[in-house]
Amino acid sequence: MAAAVAMAALCRRFTAALRLSGARPGSTLAGLPGLRLNLFHKNLAKAEPLHQLKFLHTTLSRKGLEEFFDDPRNWGEKTVKSGDAWNIKQLRGKSSEDLHKLWYVLLKEKNMLLTLEQESKRQLKPMPSPERLEKVEKSMKNIDLVVKEREIALRLLQTGHEKPVPGEWRHDFLGRTYWYSYKEWPIPWYLNKKYKRRKFYYLPHVDRFIRLRLEKSLRIKARRQNLERTRQKVLERKFPHLAVKSQSQ
Amino acid sequence: MRLSALLCAGRLRLPAGYRHGTWRPGTAAAQLRNPPGLRRRKIFVEPIAREDWKVFRGDTVQVLTGKDAGKQAMVTQVVRARNWVVVEGLNTHYRYVNRTTKYAGTYIASEAPLLLNQISLVDPEDRKPTEVEWRYTEEGERVRVSLRSGRIIPLPLRQRWDGIVPEQWIDGPKDTTVEDALDKTYLPSLKTFEEEIMDAMGIVETRRAKKSYWY
Numbered sequence: 027m028a029a030a031v032a033m034a035a036l037c038r039r040f041t042a043a044l045r046l047s048g049a050r051p052g053s054t055l056a057g058l059p060g061l062r063l064n065l066f067h068k069n070l071a072k073a074e075p076l077h078q079l080k081f082l083h084t085t086l087s088r089k090g091l092e093e094f095f096d097d098p099r100n101w102g103e104k105t106v107k108s109g110d111a112w113n114i115k116q117l118r119g120k121s122s123e124d125l126h127k128l129w130y131v132l133l134k135e136k137n138m139l140l141t142l143e144q145e146s147k148r149q150l151k152p153m154p155s156p157e158r159l160e161k162v163e164k165s166m167k168n169i170d171l172v173v174k175e176r177e178i179a180l181r182l183l184q185t186g187h188e189k190p191v192p193g194e195w196r197h198d199f200l201g202r203t204y205w206y207s208y209k210e211w212p213i214p215w216y217l218n219k220k221y222k223r224r225k226f227y228y229l230p231h232v233d234r235f236i237r238l239r240l241e242k243s244l245r246i247k248a249r250r251q252n253l254e255r256t257r258q259k260v261l262e263r264k265f266p267h268l269a270v271k272s273q274s275q
Numbered sequence: 276m277r278l279s280a281l282l283c284a285g286r287l288r289l290p291a292g293y294r295h296g297t298w299r300p301g302t303a304a305a306q307l308r309n310p311p312g313l314r315r316r317k318i319f320v321e322p323i324a325r326e327d328w329k330v331f332r333g334d335t336v337q338v339l340t341g342k343d344a345g346k347q348a349m350v351t352q353v354v355r356a357r358n359w360v361v362v363e364g365l366n367t368h369y370r371y372v373n374r375t376t377k378y379a380g381t382y383i384a385s386e387a388p389l390l391l392n393q394i395s396l397v398d399p400e401d402r403k404p405t406e407v408e409w410r411y412t413e414e415g416e417r418v419r420v421s422l423r424s425g426r427i428i429p430l431p432l433r434q435r436w437d438g439i440v441p442e443q444w445i446d447g448p449k450d451t452t453v454e455d456a457l458d459k460t461y462l463p464s465l466k467t468f469e470e471e472i473m474d475a476m477g478i479v480e481t482r483r484a485k486k487s488y489w490y
Contacts, residue, residue, distance in 0.1 A: 109450040119459035122471040208489040215490045
């Protein structure tokens with residue numbers, strides 16, 4: 027109850043700060059003792075070298091909801107300084123533990139920025155420094171890529187396969203060939219009614235349509251090649267030096 | 276390595292006969308002038324390879340033909356799709372902007388783009404137009420060299436998209452220091468990411484997976 031009241035007070039102050047841009051809630055933080063100190067600790071923790079951090083399970087007051095908001099010193103600012111996103115090259119040199127921790131740090135930062143974005147939309151104000159969100163998303167995407175790369179490398183070593191899920195080339199009822207990737211089922215295929223209804227074969231009358239499809243694709247390819255040739259001829263007519271270069275080559 | 280290269284190719288997809296102008300393709304002005312379904316006569320542009328492009332924003336160039344022939348100025352915009360270069364203050368025509376029903380509008384000079392063959396890069400010491408070529412220095416750096424005198428034309432300074440100047444940067448509370456970012460903690464092992472995390476967190480999986488079928 028007290029926590030909810032305190033949280034409501036916090037939200038009100040946050041919105042007030044966004045409304046009066048430039049007004050700093052410096053002295054008003056006395057209403058919530060310990061808030062600024064806790065947040066400051068959090069920020070210091072992020073700046074420490076990652077491999078020295080133990081897992082953060084600090085039990086903060088106010089149920090940790092203040093992590094959805096930025097450092098109170100940045101409330102009301104028009105721009106907030108932020109560094110570059112994490113590069114793939116830098117992330118490739120980090121251990122799995124570090125990447126795991128970094129992912130959650132970035133996730134919390136992303137939640138904070140999304141809250142800020144939504145609040146700015148609600149108040150019809152521009153979000154301060156929206157490029158922070160792009161940088162966080164880029165960093166998270168890079169971490170995902172690095173983990174995927176390592177997984178693929180290990181799988182190639184151990185099994186020789188690149189894809190995580192096995193599959194094969196199959197036909198559909200229209201005669202087209204496509205890559206069918208296997209799915210995980212709890213029952214074998216001969217007991218699976220839904221699977222047995224699917225047709226991975228085609229009947230003989232479809233052969234004619236396969237030929238027509240092939241002819242259509244060949245026609246499209248020929249049209250594209252002819253278009254390229256005519257375009258090249260027009261270019262050579264307009265810019266004669268291109269014709270000379272192609273002849274010398 | 277391959278995966279990253281594949282996924283980095285997600286760029287803006289423009290329609291087939293898109294006519295590029297001096298405006299950026301995503302902006303409101305571009306959408307007004309190039310609505311979806313618009314088909315205009317194709318403009319043939321001399322194909323120049325990406326590596327052979329010589330003129331960049333911030334370069335000093337001299338205009339060779341037209342109204343302002345012989346004058347030098349800085350390049351403010353480059354449109355590679357049409358081999359265009361917009362030079363500051365040169366090749367201008369006049370128009371009214373911010374016109375309303377009551378106000379006639381401000382009369383301003385707006386620059387028209389110039390093609391690459393109407394432009395020439397300028398030797399830094401001579402300050403005369405020269406032909407330029409891409410060559411490699413002894414260190415292996417790729418530079419533009421003026422063919423007449425052999426002097427190197429330095430590349431103009433490029434600002435970062437977020438406005439950060441790396442030399443003047445001071446880390447904030449949420450930034451990792453350079454040493455920590457470049458610190459290599461990775462030890463290659465034959466364990467997957469999930470297994471390594473489980474080891475580090477002391478999670479032991481005692482449950483057995485039920486038999487499942489893959490087809």
